[in-house]
Amino acid sequence: MLDRLTVPSREKYWSAAMNNLIKFAEKIKGFLDPDEGKRLYEIAKEAALHGPCLEVGSYCGKSALYLGTACKESGAILFSIDHHRGSEEQQPGEAYFDPELFDVHAYAIDTLSLFRRTLQMAELDDTVVPMVCTSGLAARAWATPLSLVFIDGGHAYETVLADYYCWAKHIVSNGYLLIHDIFQDPADGGQAPFKIYQKALASGRFKALVQTKTLGVLQRI
Numbered sequence: 001m002l003d004r005l006t007v008p009s010r011e012k013y014w015s016a017a018m019n020n021l022i023k024f025a026e027k028i029k030g031f032l033d034p035d036e037g038k039r040l041y042e043i044a045k046e047a048a049l050h051g052p053c054l055e056v057g058s059y060c061g062k063s064a065l066y067l068g069t070a071c072k073e074s075g076a077i078l079f080s081i082d083h084h085r086g087s088e089e090q091q092p093g094e095a096y097f098d099p100e101l102f103d104v105h106a107y108a109i110d111t112l113s114l115f116r117r118t119l120q121m122a123e124l125d126d127t128v129v130p131m132v133c134t135s136g137l138a139a140r141a142w143a144t145p146l147s148l149v150f151i152d153g154g155h156a157y158e159t160v161l162a163d164y165y166c167w168a169k170h171i172v173s174n175g176y177l178l179i180h181d182i183f184q185d186p187a188d189g190g191q192a193p194f195k196i197y198q199k200a201l202a203s204g205r206f207k208a209l210v211q212t213k214t215l216g217v218l219q220r221i
């Protein structure tokens, strides 16, 4: 039993828990910075009190770990969509191709088994709903209001635009639209996510909150 002197302060306890989450996340393949993951977690923790969250782009589960842990703690669920065949830039010969993720029998990328392993190891099987299909297919019959949508799927302009049209309309008021890989300067990276971020702002339905590294954060007005 803990005595009075061995009980850590609330701040110490939470910062140790966050450090453990970051340590775990760093072992998972992916492109999310730890500060971005921490912000995902913090926003999802609050958002999830008001309904389910959804992400486009599960990959091997790095972002799902942060979002899913927050959802679990808030008693909500996370829908995580990915066809698990990789984005354009992850195909053989492209800049982000990872040979370890190539299934020679299917002759295609396959990230589903690693994604499932992450969920199992993080004890998130009771919180995350994997949806193995394209974002467009999942959206066709969607009717559930969402407290948070995280867009981190394909990075071609048409793909990010389709994700925005498919999912932004389901966000409840005061809910969040998060977009990864926002680069104001084209010298730093592709412009498609930034253009969609600007489009969302121009719609008048979202306001911008502070950005964390390349994680754009918008809140539904």
Ligand SMILES: C[S@@+](CC[C@H](N)C(=O)[O-])C[C@H]1O[C@@H](n2cnc3c(N)ncnc32)[C@H](O)[C@@H]1O
Residues within 6 Å of the ligand: 029, 030, 031, 032, 056, 057, 058, 059, 060, 061, 062, 063, 064, 081, 082, 083, 084, 085, 086, 087, 088, 111, 133, 134, 135, 136, 152, 153, 154, 155, 159
């Ligand atoms: C950048 S990765 C996602 C990274 C992940 N969020 C993380 O934290 O590690 C992009 C993922 O989106 C998936 N993807 C690309 N276009 C998609 C689409 N139209 N529908 C569903 N998934 C898609 C790819 O298969 C890939 O796994």
